[in-house]
Amino acid sequence: MEYTSAIILAGGEGRRMRSSTPKVLHSIGGASLLEWIVQSLHQAQGQPAGNEIIVVGSKLLFAHEMWPTVSKNLAGLAGNVRFIEQAEPRGTGHAVQVALQCVDERAQNILICNGDVPFVRKETFLQLLTQRQHQSPHSSQHYQQQNGICLLAMRINTPEQATYGRIILHQNSPVDIVEAADASDEQKKINLVNVGVYCFSKKCLTDVIFRLDNKNRAGEFYLTDAVRLAHESGFCNSYIEIPAEEGAGIDTIDALIHSRFMEMLVARAIAAGATFQDPKSAVLSYDTKVGPGCTIGAFNVFGKNVVLEGGVMVLPFCYLEDCIIKRGSTIGPFARIKGGSVVGEDTTIGNFVEVKKAAIGNCTKIKHLAYIGDATIGNAVNIGAGTIFCNFDGVKKHATIVGDNAKVGANVSLVAPLTIGEAAFIGAGSVITKDIPKETLAVARAGQVHNAQWLAKKLSKK
DSSP: OOOEEEEEEEEOOOGGGTSSSOGGGOEETTEEHHHHHHHHHHHHHTOOTTOEEEEEEOHHHHHSTTHHHHHHHHHHHHSOEEEEEOSSOOOHHHHHHHHHTTSOTTOSEEEEEETTOTTOOHHHHHHHHHHHHTOOOOSSTTSOSOEEEEEEEEEOSOGGGOOSOEEEEETTEEEEEEOGGGOOTTGGGOOEEEEEEEEEEHHHHHHHGGGOOOOSTTOOOOTTHHHHHHHHTTOEEEEEEOOHHHHOOOOSHHHHHTOTHHHHHHHHHHHTTOEESOGGGOBOOTTOEEOTTOEEOSSOEEOSSEEEOTTOEEOSSOEEOSEEEOTTOEEOSSOEEETTEEEOTTOEEEEEEEEEEEEEOTTOEEEEEEEEEEEEEOTTOEEOTTOEEEOBOSSOBOOEEEOTTOEEOTTOEEESSEEEOTTOEEOTTOEEOSOBOTTOEEOOOOOOOOOHHHHHHHHHTO
16 A cells, blocks of 8 residues: 555644543543544554654643643554644644645655544545545546545435535535535535545645635635535545444534444444343443453443453443453452452452452452452452451552462451461451461451440449
């Protein structure tokens, strides 16, 4: 495939989202809108050496507190990502003018994408690139033998109410895009609308982009006007129609909440063999991996980097993030697991248990009301209710190691750093501050005292 540059028009305002956070930094399934797009674009480009992605954004976007994290994630996804600031918000066409000056000279195709269309698949981007390179010249003599623009389009059911730009066709070729704010009543009835993703030949883009004007209601330079200019200059335009759920843009909080994306993730997990007690209540991340035979209860939330191996059961109201749950284990209800934790096979993490940065062996049971932090726990261990791994001394975190077959009684505090030997027993209510040898009973609590006179004296004072 020819060398491709991709330009993402990220903008920087969140006004219509009723948020101070720029729109493209809002997340779906644990990843920002921008991360979704960069990942799909990078995969579609096929990763030939040097293919680049340019993100054009405002000063507001690049100064936002979330930007360092998101930009790091973007670099991890695609490597060759550059960030260009659009000093003034003068429209999408102006943003492309700014970015074009930084595009690699080798680029023969320039793919341009709005930053609020996270559902466009890598296969669609690849189809767009392929079709642009193989466009057939229009039959009219007005057209030269030149490839112009291939754009994505979708059909909508209520065109009169839509805010999308309307695509004007002539002999099935796009000749103009009219923005909703500038459309006539008749044009608003058109149900073929612009998605906001285009693939230009470099010759076409350099010919038309600096001829845009801002004679419209918004006073902005619209990239959509490039379609009309390309047509008038003799370039051949075409379009690819995609499903509305793929081309839908995220422009408001309501659109973010009610997007069909979560349904897509749940459907993918079901296809892998999972059973959901209530699919509509499940919240998955883009990278959630669910093995065959898993059962997911109602109202569970999965953050980034969760792997459920086959046969895992997650009971209701759990939160999992950055963890691996191995085959046959049961989690919850009301459990929280995070921080790179690994839960072994046939292990039970019960109600109101939090696990953080822990490796837990096979056939272990932690069934009630416990905190497990910075720990390595062996096989067939039993952790009693109310047990706390005291991992933080106020300055540093410390680790606790529990050997195979150890039994920890209820309401025990394990003060790290600490090692509990294999098959050791710890009496209920103990505060353990010293290592315990294997096959040893440890009890560390004050002796029980009975004082009948104390109560009599207390009652006599009333």
